Amino acid sequence: MCMDITRIDQIIDDHNAEQSSLIQILLDIQAEHHWLPKQALDRVAEKLDVPMNRIQHITTFYKAFSQVPKGRHQIHVCMGTACHVRGAQKVLDVLSDATGIKAGETDAELKFSLETVNCLGCCALGPVMVVDGEYHGNVAPAQAADVLKNYE
Amino acid sequence: MSEFVLQIDGKEVTAREGMTIVEAAKSVGIRIPTLCHHDQLEPYGACRICTVEAEANGRNQLVAACVYPAEKGMVVQTRTEKLAKIRKVLVEQMMAHAPDAPQLLELAEEYGADRDRFEKDPSFCILCGLCVRYCNEVKKKNAIGYIDRGPRREISFIPDVAGKECWDCKECFPLCPTSALQAAYVLTEALAAPPEEAAPEAGCACSCSCSGSCG
Numbered sequence A: 001m002c003m004d005i006t007r008i009d010q011i012i013d014d015h016n017a018e019q020s021s022l023i024q025i026l027l028d029i030q031a032e033h034h035w036l037p038k039q040a041l042d043r044v045a046e047k048l049d050v051p052m053n054r055i056q057h058i059t060t061f062y063k064a065f066s067q068v069p070k071g072r073h074q075i076h077v078c079m080g081t082a083c084h085v086r087g088a089q090k091v092l093d094v095l096s097d098a099t100g101i102k103a104g105e106t107d108a109e110l111k112f113s114l115e116t117v118n119c120l121g122c123c124a125l126g127p128v129m130v131v132d133g134e135y136h137g138n139v140a141p142a143q144a145a146d147v148l149k150n151y152e
Numbered sequence B: 001m002s003e004f005v006l007q008i009d010g011k012e013v014t015a016r017e018g019m020t021i022v023e024a025a026k027s028v029g030i031r032i033p034t035l036c037h038h039d040q041l042e043p044y045g046a047c048r049i050c051t052v053e054a055e056a057n058g059r060n061q062l063v064a065a066c067v068y069p070a071e072k073g074m075v076v077q078t079r080t081e082k083l084a085k086i087r088k089v090l091v092e093q094m095m096a097h098a099p100d101a102p103q104l105l106e107l108a109e110e111y112g113a114d115r116d117r118f119e120k121d122p123s124f125c126i127l128c129g130l131c132v133r134y135c136n137e138v139k140k141k142n143a144i145g146y147i148d149r150g151p152r153r154e155i156s157f158i159p160d161v162a163g164k165e166c167w168d169c170k171e172c173f174p175l176c177p178t179s180a181l182q183a184a185y186v187l188t189e190a191l192a193a194p195p196e197e198a199a200p201e202a203g204c205a206c207s208c209s210c211s212g213s214c215g
Ligand code: SF4
Pocket: B124, B125, B126, B127, B128, B129, B130, B131, B132, B155, B175, B176, B177, B178, B179, B180, B181
């Protein structure tokens, strides 16, 4: 899973290598790779002429960025009050079993990353899980693992 | 540059436009306590220990004297009961992080702060930013910065830069009011591979599990 540096350059050029587009560039790289490899950050620092300490400050500040590899598919399980009451913990347990990882982890094949969130704002649909931005509401624990079958 | 007069602790002070309250006070020998302030650095306003009462345009407010510009006709109080209380709590909070820092011990004595008032979280850093800003602004090396946010925010060296620049500089060490910096530096040094053993040049530098065989 090596990074294509010309693709990084292209992302940077799409934003005319402007310093003010730093966060946007990082978001684009994050979206494509699901994380920010050091090599990519070095390239951004060099081409935008932004010091690395500022990049580190930003990438560690926003939760949208990851500096460790993430899976191709992001699973988010809502643990907010409403979902919790409706059995979110069971859903999480089932997903943990199915993927073999705990919340906050990524599996060795880089297929899934499992994450909990504290409220997705759609409590009426609880328990809610989101995979790659797609919402699955009212998931019974028994169905939760089936949802993952649709992702390769 | 235009000059004007303001009042600090009852003294008439002549100041120039662009001067902060701390600078104006200093010019007549009034010392306002500071921790994150440094003459060579841009005003920052992190620690708030320099809080003073300033009355201007009929409003009395609490301002950070190290960043707040002196204004014409302003009436500033640097030592009031209210300020002593504020500074005491600030010192107590900072002492939760750095209970033995000499500058804090001094302030604690002055304001009667209890170093054990708050539960200890010995990060040994009060995030004054002196080291970070000095490296950025004066040395222009950007070897050190902040990471994370909120209660988890801390300072961190950038190993690639620190490995090259810091050993012969270390000018930020004596600036630190808690001496946390020293510890952090030693830590990074310990973590970073010595230059000659650094990652092989060939292959890719990504952190995938291919151990440098791809790319
Ligand atoms: S290490 Fe010291 S100088 Fe640097 S931010 Fe922390 S307290 Fe300030």
